[in-house]
Amino acid sequence: MAGNGTIGESLKEFRQAGKAPFAITKIGHVVLNCSDLERSVRFYTQILGFKISDIYETDMVPGGMVFLRFNADHHGVALVGALKSSSEQVELHHMAFAVSTLDEVFRARDHLEKHGVKLEAQGRRRAGVQIAVEFPDPDGHMLEIYWGLDQVGSDGITRPPNEWKGAHTLEQAIDDPVRGQDTTVHDERLIRRKK
Numbered sequence: 001m002a003g004n005g006t007i008g009e010s011l012k013e014f015r016q017a018g019k020a021p022f023a024i025t026k027i028g029h030v031v032l033n034c035s036d037l038e039r040s041v042r043f044y045t046q047i048l049g050f051k052i053s054d055i056y057e058t059d060m061v062p063g064g065m066v067f068l069r070f071n072a073d074h075h076g077v078a079l080v081g082a083l084k085s086s087s088e089q090v091e092l093h094h095m096a097f098a099v100s101t102l103d104e105v106f107r108a109r110d111h112l113e114k115h116g117v118k119l120e121a122q123g124r125r126r127a128g129v130q131i132a133v134e135f136p137d138p139d140g141h142m143l144e145i146y147w148g149l150d151q152v153g154s155d156g157i158t159r160p161p162n163e164w165k166g167a168h169t170l171e172q173a174i175d176d177p178v179r180g181q182d183t184t185v186h187d188e189r190l191i192r193r194k195k
Contacts (some may be wrong), residue, residue, distance in 0.1 A: 024098065030077055031077075033081075064081045100181060121134040123144070126165075129148065133145050170191075171191060
């Protein structure tokens with residue numbers, strides 16, 4: 001099919017950016033399932049030089065989860081010890097995209113729902129405390145659009161677990177902010193309040 005030029009021709013119309021009401025600024029982090037969590041953590045820390053920010057025990061996430069950083073972001077890679085056997089190219093847990101403002105996360109939620117995309121989760125994560133929406137792409141790959149990921153300074157100090165505040169909706173996340181996170185939504189029409 002690629003040899004006859006039909007794929008390229010049919011995709012040319014998508015070269016221009018769509019008219020989404022938000023702008024993704026970077027791929028924020030990747031979460032990988034792995035079959036041997038200790039072996040994978042050793043590789044990323046001892047061979048690649050990543051640093052551990054936080055750890056979820058198996059009672060929080062099946063198989064356990066380790067958050068690794070390589071810059072000031074709380075995590076750039078996270079590893080989940082949930083892969084039962086050798087990989088069948090299913091090791092990607094999810095891919096996350098950062099946006100510049102909290103309003104954009106709300107706009108992303110509205111935009112996704114408007115286009116029939118089912119949200120799997122929304123609100124605030126625990127470690128890293130980013131506010132996000134999570135959803136599958138057409139092939140089922142999990143994606144996240146987020147704002148407000150904790151930054152870790154050169155001292156390596158991360159937010160202690162007793163300050164993590166999970167939230168199951170965007171509204172819960174803004175109503176119960178974590179220390180130092182300004183959850184002001186500038187366009188209040190984006191906030192959904194029960195009447």
